[in-house]
Amino acid sequence: xxxxxxxxxxxxxxxxxxxxxxxxxxxxxxxxxxxxxxxxxxxxxxxxxxxxxxxxxxxxxxxxxxxxxxxxxxxxxxxxxxxxxxxxxxxxxxxxxxxxxxxxxxxxxxxxxxxxxxxxxxxxxxxxxxxxxxxxxxx
Amino acid sequence: xxxxxxxxxxxxxxxxxxxxxxxxxxxxxxxxxxxxxxxxxxxxxxxxxxxxxxxxxxxxxxxxxxxxxxxxxxxxxxxxxxxxxxxxxxxxxxxxxxxxxxxxxxxxxxxxxxxxxxxxxxxxxxxxxxxxxxxxxxx
Amino acid sequence: xxxxxxxxxxxxxxxxxxxxxxxxxxxxxxxxxxxxxxxxxxxxxxxxxxxxxxxxxxxxxxxxxxxxxxxxxxxxxxxxxxxxxxxxxxxxxxxxxxxxxxxxxxxxxxxxxxxxxxxxxxxxxxxxxxxxxxxxxxx
Amino acid sequence: xxxxxxxxxxxxxxxxxxxxxxxxxxxxxxxxxxxxxxxxxxxxxxxxxxxxxxxxxxxxxxxxxxxxxxxxxxxxxxxxxxxxxxxxxxxxxxxxxxxxxxxxxxxxxxxxxxxxxxxxxxxxxxxxxxxxxxxxxxx
Numbered sequence: 001x002x003x004x005x006x007x008x009x010x011x012x013x014x015x016x017x018x019x020x021x022x023x024x025x026x027x028x029x030x031x032x033x034x035x036x037x038x039x040x041x042x043x044x045x046x047x048x049x050x051x052x053x054x055x056x057x058x059x060x061x062x063x064x065x066x067x068x069x070x071x072x073x074x075x076x077x078x079x080x081x082x083x084x085x086x087x088x089x090x091x092x093x094x095x096x097x098x099x100x101x102x103x104x105x106x107x108x109x110x111x112x113x114x115x116x117x118x119x120x121x122x123x124x125x126x127x128x129x130x131x132x133x134x135x136x137x138x139x
Numbered sequence: 140x141x142x143x144x145x146x147x148x149x150x151x152x153x154x155x156x157x158x159x160x161x162x163x164x165x166x167x168x169x170x171x172x173x174x175x176x177x178x179x180x181x182x183x184x185x186x187x188x189x190x191x192x193x194x195x196x197x198x199x200x201x202x203x204x205x206x207x208x209x210x211x212x213x214x215x216x217x218x219x220x221x222x223x224x225x226x227x228x229x230x231x232x233x234x235x236x237x238x239x240x241x242x243x244x245x246x247x248x249x250x251x252x253x254x255x256x257x258x259x260x261x262x263x264x265x266x267x268x269x270x271x272x273x274x275x276x277x278x
Numbered sequence: 279x280x281x282x283x284x285x286x287x288x289x290x291x292x293x294x295x296x297x298x299x300x301x302x303x304x305x306x307x308x309x310x311x312x313x314x315x316x317x318x319x320x321x322x323x324x325x326x327x328x329x330x331x332x333x334x335x336x337x338x339x340x341x342x343x344x345x346x347x348x349x350x351x352x353x354x355x356x357x358x359x360x361x362x363x364x365x366x367x368x369x370x371x372x373x374x375x376x377x378x379x380x381x382x383x384x385x386x387x388x389x390x391x392x393x394x395x396x397x398x399x400x401x402x403x404x405x406x407x408x409x410x411x412x413x414x415x416x417x
Numbered sequence: 418x419x420x421x422x423x424x425x426x427x428x429x430x431x432x433x434x435x436x437x438x439x440x441x442x443x444x445x446x447x448x449x450x451x452x453x454x455x456x457x458x459x460x461x462x463x464x465x466x467x468x469x470x471x472x473x474x475x476x477x478x479x480x481x482x483x484x485x486x487x488x489x490x491x492x493x494x495x496x497x498x499x500x501x502x503x504x505x506x507x508x509x510x511x512x513x514x515x516x517x518x519x520x521x522x523x524x525x526x527x528x529x530x531x532x533x534x535x536x537x538x539x540x541x542x543x544x545x546x547x548x549x550x551x552x553x554x555x556x
């Protein structure tokens with residue numbers, strides 16, 4: 001599959017997310033990636049919550065990477081743009097770009113790789129019906 | 140029962156826990172209370188992890204309170220002193236004091252009230268064998 | 279002054295905010311209170327960010343309290359309703375109610391008390407122009 | 418310079434760090450890397466806190482990467498092994514391995530790249546006396 005187009009989630013940087021340098025602490029960008037991923041799924045009609053609850057399908061983080069370009073500050077409106085880079089039988093790869101809305105500065109970009117697991121935590125294949133949902137979004 | 144004596148957990152304030160005021164963000168004190176509570180249990184021979192896993196007993200937070208006296212700063216060694224204030228059939232109350240080790244400044248004090256719940260999230264009584272473990276620690 | 283009417287902030291519970299009980303971990307409610315407080319200020323024309331940056335006025339948490347009624351779960355849309363309960367020369371008191379939007383269940387209620395401090399961390403009076411901004415919002 | 422030998426920090430996984438999959442949420446590993454980094458500095462006689470406060474030297478995260486191998490669980494004793502992989506005029510690279518103490522399972526490995534900045538947030542060179550402190554640790 002080719003990468004999907006980018007979908008956007010928006011929210012404000014929280015005071016709790018800043019550190020004593022006066023900027024958002026770097027680990028929170030990975031939480032923001034997750035917010036982007038959830039929004040990507042929601043806009044594509046995939047309820048990750050139900051995949052876990054009803055399908056017993058867990059999307060587990062296997063690898064995470066972020067490159068920081070410019071600091072996010074308290075109360076900045078943040079845009080997380082998310083795309084699906086790859087779907088394979090047992091693997092999903094998402095890409096992210098984080099922007100400050102006000103001046104469209106690119107703050108960070110990153111990627112997460114996920115493996116599909118069942119309730120027991122063991123790797124398994126993404127069931128066909130979910131796989132179609134992820135794949136249909138391409139193009 | 141009377142309140143138990145205080146038991147102490149020690150660790151350093153993390154950079155991730157500071158905010159842009161240059162001090163530890165206030166919500167983290169409730170995480171520190173939990174670290175104190177876990178250590179209190181461990182020192183008393185109660186493995187909370189096993190209570191959940193094997194006993195299906197969950198200690199759910201019903202109320203939490205903290206009074207902040209002085210700021211904690213990055214890399215301060217922190218002492219959380221924890222005591223059990225009350226054990227009832229379905230309720231536990233813990234008290235906390237947080238100190239900076241270096242000068243023994245009292246940074247905060249607080250209290251959490253917990254209800255006992257089962258795997259289904261419903262309130263239940265603390266089983267007798269666990270209750271004895273909590274009560275024996277008095278005096 | 280009398281308490282102001284409630285203003286509302288809305289967002290979704292994040293995966294990162296859940297714990298192994300399958301519900302939102304209790305300390306995050308205090309972060310949610312802060313989101314509500316920031317939104318309350320914004321809707322009233324008070325930019326807390328600028329108070330800090332330009333005015334050198336810091337609103338420091340002196341006391342925090344939360345009573346938990348029902349669990350918040352991943353992806354729930356959350357409403358934080360915030361009101362200002364008291365304004366004094368050096369003290370602000372905010373009240374909060376947290377609801378799940380879908381069924382309007384009250385999940386938690388709480389209160390935070392704040393003291394005004396300057397850049398040096400010392401208590402000071404809320405400057406007249408800011409005090410008017412907070413007080414005007416009453417009624 | 419060649420990479421330094423590994424130094425170890427130890428602590429327990431906190432309840433607040435777990436998520437609804439019953440394992441430690443992935444973004445916390447980056448906080449654990451920071452705990453490892455702080456401990457590495459402390460054992461080498463470098464007080465990062467003082468570098469910031471007195472030297473006005475900030476070590477800013479420019480890139481972060483983690484590969485997850487096995488889940489960490491609540492109350493696991495965790496070991497973060499940290500080494501300095503590179504020191505250049507304006508760049509530091511740290512490597513990490515995270516183990517569960519009890520069975521020495523490798524849970525994750527990662528790397529962070531940092532740039533040196535001054536109080537104004539602008540890149541600057543690491544002052545000679547600090548550079549020597551980092552470099553002396555090699556071999």
